[in-house]
Amino acid sequence: MSSDFDCFVKTFKTLLDSSCKLERPKVTKRSKIVNPWITDGIINTVERKHALKQAWVKSIKKNKPEGDPGPRKVITDYRSALNSIIKSAKSSFNREKILEHRHDRKKHGKS
8 A cells, every 4th residue: 555655656746846847946036056155054043033023023013003122122133133144154255255266366256
């Protein structure tokens, strides 16, 4: 019974991939291909920032259009720190690429 199901799943997956799979993976402006300085830690931090924002948004009520000041302060401080971390990671990445290709100016422009 299990082998029949495994055979079905394998056939289904093969047919699905052949008819629907993209030849090139989708690239968004936030992917590692476009932004190689974005690390897994930064991605986790961004997800945490989104969770903090959702908690603050839930505190917004009709009588409190600004929401609770505590979560709002936390999210603004967290966002500020995250932006400085991303800027630092980007400049560090660019600095490493410049040093890596310091002897070949043509390669510097391609990296």
